[in-house]
Amino acid sequence: MKFLCVDCDRQMLFEERQLPGDGTLAAAFRCPQCGRAVGLLTNPMETQLVASLGVKIGGTTIDPQPLETVRGMVTTGRDEAFAEGTGDGGRGTSVTWSVEAQERLARVPNFVRGMVKKIYADYARDRGLAEITPAVMDTARSELGLEGM
Amino acid sequence: MPLNIRTYHELTEPDRSGLPGQIAAQRRRVAARLAGVGRVVALMSGKGGVGKSFATAGLARALARGGWAAGVLDADFNGPTIPALLRIPVTGCTLHENGVEPPVSPEGVRCFSMALLLQDGRPLGFRGPEAESHVWRETLEAAALREFLADVAWGALDRLLVDLPPGIQRFQELAELLPAPPAVLTVTIPTTESRDAVRRAMQFARERGAELLGVVENMVDGPFTGDAGEALAREFGVPLLARIPWHPTQDVWDEVARRMEGVA
Numbered sequence: 001m002k003f004l005c006v007d008c009d010r011q012m013l014f015e016e017r018q019l020p021g022d023g024t025l026a027a028a029f030r031c032p033q034c035g036r037a038v039g040l041l042t043n044p045m046e047t048q049l050v051a052s053l054g055v056k057i058g059g060t061t062i063d064p065q066p067l068e069t070v071r072g073m074v075t076t077g078r079d080e081a082f083a084e085g086t087g088d089g090g091r092g093t094s095v096t097w098s099v100e101a102q103e104r105l106a107r108v109p110n111f112v113r114g115m116v117k118k119i120y121a122d123y124a125r126d127r128g129l130a131e132i133t134p135a136v137m138d139t140a141r142s143e144l145g146l147e148g149m
Numbered sequence: 150m151p152l153n154i155r156t157y158h159e160l161t162e163p164d165r166s167g168l169p170g171q172i173a174a175q176r177r178r179v180a181a182r183l184a185g186v187g188r189v190v191a192l193m194s195g196k197g198g199v200g201k202s203f204a205t206a207g208l209a210r211a212l213a214r215g216g217w218a219a220g221v222l223d224a225d226f227n228g229p230t231i232p233a234l235l236r237i238p239v240t241g242c243t244l245h246e247n248g249v250e251p252p253v254s255p256e257g258v259r260c261f262s263m264a265l266l267l268q269d270g271r272p273l274g275f276r277g278p279e280a281e282s283h284v285w286r287e288t289l290e291a292a293a294l295r296e297f298l299a300d301v302a303w304g305a306l307d308r309l310l311v312d313l314p315p316g317i318q319r320f321q322e323l324a325e326l327l328p329a330p331p332a333v334l335t336v337t338i339p340t341t342e343s344r345d346a347v348r349r350a351m352q353f354a355r356e357r358g359a360e361l362l363g364v365v366e367n368m369v370d371g372p373f374t375g376d377a378g379e380a381l382a383r384e385f386g387v388p389l390l391a392r393i394p395w396h397p398t399q400d401v402w403d404e405v406a407r408r409m410e411g412v413a
């Protein structure tokens with residue numbers, strides 16, 4: 001999937017992704033010449049199909065977690081499927097979670113919680129953030145393309 | 150005047166989105182993980198219920214007894230039976246930075262299966278819009294196969310057996326994911342119906358460049374009659390590796406393993 005600014009005959013470049021949380025996706029592409037931006041909006045089925053391929057429109061900056069698609073998409077997984085999935089997760093120094101962020105994390109099914117926790121913790125550390133808040137989680141979701149986490 | 154729109158392939162500027170690049174990276178992860186695997190062997194039949202999973206487990210255990218490092222990837226995500234057949238208890242899988250540790254059978258067979266991940270008795274369910282699930286469900290199962298290949302810490306293995314569900318779809322997905330097509334071992338029962346279904350599967354595998362290692366005929370001592378094993382082996386010019394009776398002993402599997410490995 002590519003976008004061409006026909007007037008300028010230039011390939012438009014991915015700029016930003018948004019996940020409104022209703023199963024749809026929005027991605028913005030901009031023409032490097034005239035600056036015009038277009039939005040790509042995918043419906044839930046299209047969004048799902050892309051996610052099923054394990055790819056992210058707009059790419060991502062992090063390596064996939066082990067079994068990322070399975071853990072992120074399976075709804076009938078066992079709580080105890082992963083022995084270390086609920087551990088502290090993530091490398092190095094720990095970041096703190098605000099109470100609201102902890103509440104939100106607690107609503108994530110146990111099957112995938114360990115992975116979600118690790119991804120957010122790594123994200124915060126990489127950006128030098130000391131505390132994870134719901135706002136940080138929202139930004140991370142869009143930036144990393146984590147629909148449904 | 151129509152607009153002058155260049156074609157997809159004419160647009161070659163690098164773009165951060167790079168979906169083809171992401172797919173290529175997935176393939177590289179599979180190839181890297183399997184670099185230590187001597188050979189991937191898919192057990193296939195084109196017919197349900199003929200004993201593919203039973204044979205996969207019996208053969209894997211025999212390989213391990215014979216000193217080969219063996220693993221089994223249970224690629225039947227909707228009816229996974231391999232952990233039970235290998236007598237691997239379902240407990241938590243250990244996660245490391247570089248992958249998931251596969252549980253190991255008493256004989257030393259490494260295994261990964263959807264049965265290790267699913268709640269007891271629950272079918273494999275995916276998050277997503279139900280209405281169009283036929284569009285994306287098979288794609289997700291192919292993604293699961295890719296992750297089972299790439300994200301399980303298989304380590305060095307002589308043989309990675311892949312227990313396929315009936316049909317040819319999962320074989321096709323496997324062949325596309327691997328750097329080279331898997332070798333194929335086909336399982337049939339003696340009947341002509343099984344012969345005809347398995348023939349199609351073998352033809353399909355051969356057309357995709359897979360090496361056919363041979364045929365295993367199962368349930369040979371009744372109630373089924375026919376000579377499907379012999380007929381298919383002759384037709385495809387491959388060995389009839391074994392004729393497996395009901396409730397075979399260990400020796401039967403040990404013999405199959407040796408014949409498959411050419412050390413009989």
Ligand SMILES: Nc1ncnc2c1ncn2[C@@H]1O[C@H](COP(=O)(O)OP(=O)(O)OP(=O)(O)O)[C@@H](O)[C@H]1O
Nearest residue numbers: 196197198199200201202203314315368394395396
């Ligand atoms: N030779 C045999 N002796 C005793 N039991 C057998 C034998 N072969 C198969 N079975 C049993 O028959 C049943 C069907 O076999 P199995 O599940 O291995 O078939 P399958 O080809 O893998 O089926 P599916 O197409 O559903 O994957 C199982 O309960 C299995 O344990």
Ligand SMILES: [Mg+2]
Nearest residue numbers: 201202225314
């Ligand atoms: Mg089976």
Ligand SMILES: [Zn+2]
Nearest residue numbers: 005008031034
């Ligand atoms: Zn332009």
